[in-house]
Amino acid sequence: xxxxxxxxxxxxxxxxxxxxxxxxxxxxxxxxxxxxxxxxxxxxxxxxxxxxxxxxxxxxxxxxxxxxxxxxxxxxxxxxxxxxxxxxxxxxxxxxxxxxxxxxxxxxxxxxxxxxxxxxxxxxxxxxxxxxxxxxxxxxxxxxxxxxxxxxxxxxxxxxxxx
Amino acid sequence: xxxxxxxxxxxxxxxxxxxxxxxxxxxxxxxxxxxxxxxxxxxxxxxxxxxxxxxxxxxxxxxxxxxxxxxxxxxxxxxxxxxxxxxxxxxxxxxxxxxxxxxxxxxxxxxxxxxxxxxxxxxxxxxxxxxxxxxxxxxxxxxxxxxxxxxxxxxxxxxxxxxxxxxxxxxxxxxxxxxxxxxxxxxxxxxxxxxxxxxxxxxxxxxxxxxxxxxxxxxxxxxxxxxxxxxxxxxxxxxxxxxxxxxxxxxxxxxx
Numbered sequence: 001x002x003x004x005x006x007x008x009x010x011x012x013x014x015x016x017x018x019x020x021x022x023x024x025x026x027x028x029x030x031x032x033x034x035x036x037x038x039x040x041x042x043x044x045x046x047x048x049x050x051x052x053x054x055x056x057x058x059x060x061x062x063x064x065x066x067x068x069x070x071x072x073x074x075x076x077x078x079x080x081x082x083x084x085x086x087x088x089x090x091x092x093x094x095x096x097x098x099x100x101x102x103x104x105x106x107x108x109x110x111x112x113x114x115x116x117x118x119x120x121x122x123x124x125x126x127x128x129x130x131x132x133x134x135x136x137x138x139x140x141x142x143x144x145x146x147x148x149x150x151x152x153x154x155x156x157x158x159x160x161x162x163x
Numbered sequence: 164x165x166x167x168x169x170x171x172x173x174x175x176x177x178x179x180x181x182x183x184x185x186x187x188x189x190x191x192x193x194x195x196x197x198x199x200x201x202x203x204x205x206x207x208x209x210x211x212x213x214x215x216x217x218x219x220x221x222x223x224x225x226x227x228x229x230x231x232x233x234x235x236x237x238x239x240x241x242x243x244x245x246x247x248x249x250x251x252x253x254x255x256x257x258x259x260x261x262x263x264x265x266x267x268x269x270x271x272x273x274x275x276x277x278x279x280x281x282x283x284x285x286x287x288x289x290x291x292x293x294x295x296x297x298x299x300x301x302x303x304x305x306x307x308x309x310x311x312x313x314x315x316x317x318x319x320x321x322x323x324x325x326x327x328x329x330x331x332x333x334x335x336x337x338x339x340x341x342x343x344x345x346x347x348x349x350x351x352x353x354x355x356x357x358x359x360x361x362x363x364x365x366x367x368x369x370x371x372x373x374x375x376x377x378x379x380x381x382x383x384x385x386x387x388x389x390x391x392x393x394x395x396x397x398x399x400x401x402x403x404x405x406x407x408x409x410x411x412x413x414x415x416x417x418x419x
Contacts, residue, residue, distance in 0.1 A: 002188040003359070008207075009293045010200040012189075015208035016294050023215045024268045031222035032264055035244045038229045038237075045231060 277397030310415035
């Protein structure tokens, strides 16, 4: 096995040490600090962005809360207006209803008075007619001339009695 | 024959050899001797350098713009960064941050070593026991030093499981010491053996492709499936090496 030939050991170790130390030096001097910087910068950037995103979210939440509040206020306002309008309309309706009722009641009353007047007039004319009928009936049946006054009183008494 | 085999199987190996272990042979690219030591630049060294360059490209040029929204390369580099960082946080905790650069380098180096080995005609330097053992022994020594620095002489109590009766100590302490000392061996052999076995198996099965003629499609399908498995193992072994190192560091910091 070539690996067990000690004649090349010194050379192998020599070149191993040289290349390993060279690699170590290059990595420590150039590569590793740079990568560490980049990783750190990236972490910073990510943290910053996350912070900014959190702030923006907070801001958005605030705006949303304000919007919700404004919306609720608007809704309340609208409901108030609606209620007010409904109340006004109800009051107006009640008022009109009342005035209409009053007017109708007046008309009814007037009509009743007219009816009463007509009735009394009719009753009076019935009395007169009855008195005339009684006068002519008395003249024809028993030949007595009853004057109008007496006939009227008799009819009136009869009508009162029949009531 | 073996050359076509290797090509057909998309396998591994650096040239026309018959042995499946041929692919682990080290070839000198540029001679370099220092005080009697042969420090030549070899194909293994080349792959190490390529791994370093690839990781550097990924990690340095991938993050060049440092964009807030990452592109592809940057995503991959950030992903690997966070993967290792999470690994350390889960096993060691916040204290582990100090060891992050080392553990990250270790993870990326082994991962790219393993993955580079999957490229046909390349070389897997993590299949060299000396390489894995060198890394493991450094981890072991470092962790031991860390333990003594943190706890002083009390670190020896690490070898006594808490709550054991005193008459068990003569039995338990040697066991604990042996298991502690075998850490670098198990750490290095695990990675080495996984790479060795996987690549050898691929090579062996790939050699059947040409031998079996028309029926070579069967081993070919096997090689394709095994290549997928080997890529998984490349990730897994880099992960295992790193997480075990994390656990050892955690042991040294927090004892039991």
